[in-house]
Amino acid sequence: MSILPDHTLYTIGMNPSPGGHDLNILFSGEGTPVPRHKIGPIIHDYCLIHTVLTGQGVFECAGTVHHCRAGDTFVILPGVLFSYEADDRNPWHYNWVALQEKGTNLLLADMGVTPARPIIRCTEETELNALVEMYRHLRLGFNQSDHPWLEDLQASGWLRLLLHKLAMLNREFLPSSSNDVPDIERGVRQTERWISTQYHQQLSIDQMAKALGYHRAHLSKMFKQHTGLSPMQYLMKVRIEKAKSLMRSSFSIHEIASSVGFNDALYFSKQFRKWTGMTPSEYKYSLEKSSNKT
Incomplete structure (x- = not known):
């Protein structure tokens, strides 16, 4: 764990061998920024998923402002202008994971996530706790062995579980299926x-x-x-x-x-x-x- 000047908590795990699978994880972390801490407006060339555990903040994507609080997941899509800012009184504490761009937009669209609808809501504490555990397992596996590709393989498995859980939480917005x-x-x-x-x-x-x-x-x-x-x-x-x-x-x-x-x-x-x-x-x-x- 490390502390940045603009965070009271900041920890990150870097994938030592990204690119070995169709779901390529770059890094994953957990943090609590200081009040009014802001990122952007900027554009990323990768996808970044944040799940808010406590506190609140504001996420702006494609010109629309979204007020996020505990249980909300906001998704930053590649090539889309965004910014986000922690609340001035109750700054958010969140987990995040970054994915490579290849195929990400299509995958997220299948999950019902678009620039116009970048938020996934979670209202049940048990569901949020399950997400927290998936983030934790995903992150803690990095830099734990002499075989980086095995760490990538393990992280890819946890990421699939995480995305499945998020998709199920967002199922009312999923596109038409084979049903x-x-x-x-x-x-x-x-x-x-x-x-x-x-x-x-x-x-x-x-x-x-x-x-x-x-x-x-x-x-x-x-x-x-x-x-x-x-x-x-x-x-x-x-x-x-x-x-x-x-x-x-x-x-x-x-x-x-x-x-x-x-x-x-x-x-x-x-x-x-x-x-x-x-x-x-x-x-x-x-x-x-x-x-x-x-």
């Missing part, structure tokens, strides 16, 4: 996702229907209406496309067949030729020949 998608369209999407992750298993239409909660006849009908293929035809298409992507590797035809859900290499060869016009061996040879030319 607003018609049932048939949602069912087709679920089936496509399920097949794309389970294609290597021995699957049947009965298994698909049971796993997804549909009658097999209904699943087949709605899926074919929207894709032009039956679920089993779509499964075969996915398997063949996955097999094609593996043909550039050093794996044998038998290993590739097994990896995409075929126990019988001869049946795999027959289906592969049906979908591509070539046997697996011919296709693999054509790729190798093309590669040698370049």
